[in-house]
Amino acid sequence: MRYDKADPLFREKYGPYALIAGASYGLGGAFSEALARRGLGLVLLAREKERLESTARRLKEQYKVEVICHAVDLADYEKTKSLVTGLGVPVGLLVxxxxxxxIGLFEDISEEQLALAAAVNVKTPLLLAKLLAAPMIARGRGGMVLMSSLAGAQGTPKLAAYAATKAFNAILAEGLWKELKPHGIDVAGCRAGAVLTPGYRRAEKTKAAPGSLEAGEVAERTLRALGKGPLVIPGAVNKLAYFVMTRLLPRRGAIALMSKNTGGLS
Ligand SMILES: NC(=O)c1ccc[n+]([C@@H]2O[C@H](COP(=O)([O-])OP(=O)(O)OC[C@H]3O[C@@H](n4cnc5c(N)ncnc54)[C@H](OP(=O)(O)O)[C@@H]3O)[C@@H](O)[C@H]2O)c1
Structure with missing residues (x-):
């Protein structure tokens, strides 16, 4: 993919600053880099301070953009909110x-883990979208990318709670896409297939799934699709898989197929 062909008006539409929640490495690092390449200032959030600061330094030096970074656990919405409220820079894009x-059998997953998934994957993106939508509406422009997954297109055994949170993000993006469009705000849910990030490699110990993509390609394809519709599925194999799972197979067939794929997870 040619990275120099990005929309030259991207910064005008979605700048001056993009806030990337979960920004230091993997897909989050790739989104941060793709946005720096487009000349946006960055607000980077992640937990581990050193890695975050090193990403921030690298992007600042390489792309000559403003980079603000804050170490924060997104599971703590109140802390995240007070940090974002006090930024003092206009955020035109939320990723x-x-x-x-x-991961694992539902009976083996603790209440704490389930509550953490609900906080990081549901509560904080929902409330951050609410917090940032108001100033975007006032400015009459902006954008939001909410990460979903093919895993959230149907029930996914051994990833049941995660898959349900990913379904939430895709459906939230669809509703906001329609509602915020008249205000000049583009919203997209990204239903990614396998992305070769450290997180994916930790979970999938055998070979990568068909259609696996590098993080840079997923970020680039997603940002290019922003404004073109409520849903992005990066990669031809993943688009086909989504079509088969949601349109061709009966619901129980799709769940059974997913179960075969996730059976080896532990
Ligand atoms: N990887 C895949 O195959 C795949 C497939 C479909 C969809 N997705 C979706 O793509 C997104 C990225 O997934 P990934 O697992 O591959 O991760 P990743 O892009 O490798 O991102 C992890 C980033 O988020 C930060 N982070 C994680 N938990 C955080 C927390 N509680 N508070 C603040 N920052 C946090 C990490 O930094 P710290 O650790 O320092 O906090 C890191 O910067 C997810 O929404 C996932 O559902 C991934």
Missing amino acids: YNAAFAP
Whole structure:
């Protein structure tokens, strides 16, 4: 993919600053880099301070853009909110990338893990979208990318709670896409297939799934699709898989197929 062909008006539409929640490495790092390449200032959030600061330094030096970074646990919405409220810079684009995926049989997953998935994957993206929509509406422009997953297109055994949170993000994006469009705000849910990030490699210990993509390609395809519709599915294999799972197979067939794919997860 040619990275120099991005929309030259991107910064005018979605700048001056993009906030990337879960920004230091993997897909979040790739979104941050793709946005720096487009000349946007960055607000980077992640938990581990050193890694975050090193990403921030690198992007600042390489792309000559303003980079603000804050170490914060997105599971703590109140802390995240007070940090974002006090930023003092206009945020024109929200990319909500971070997620927590408790893997395994439902009976073996603790209440704490389920609550963490609900906080990081549902509560914080929902309330951050609410917090940032108001100033975007006032400015009459902006954008939001909410990370979903093919895993959230149907029930996914051994990833049941995670998949349900990913369904939530895709459906939230669809509703906001329609509602915020008249205000000049583009919203997209990204239903990614397998992305070769550290998070994916930790969970999938055998070979990568068909249609796996590098994080840079997923970020680039998603940002290019922003404004063109409520849903982005990066990659031809993943588009086909989504079509088969949601349109061709009966619901129980789709769940059974997913179960075969996630059976080896532990
Ligand atoms: N990887 C895949 O195959 C795949 C497939 C479909 C969809 N997705 C979706 O794509 C997104 C990225 O997934 P990924 O697992 O591959 O992760 P990733 O892009 O590798 O991102 C992890 C980033 O989020 C930060 N982060 C994680 N938990 C956080 C928390 N509680 N608070 C603040 N920052 C946090 C991490 O930094 P710290 O650790 O320092 O906090 C890191 O910067 C997720 O929404 C996921 O559902 C991924």
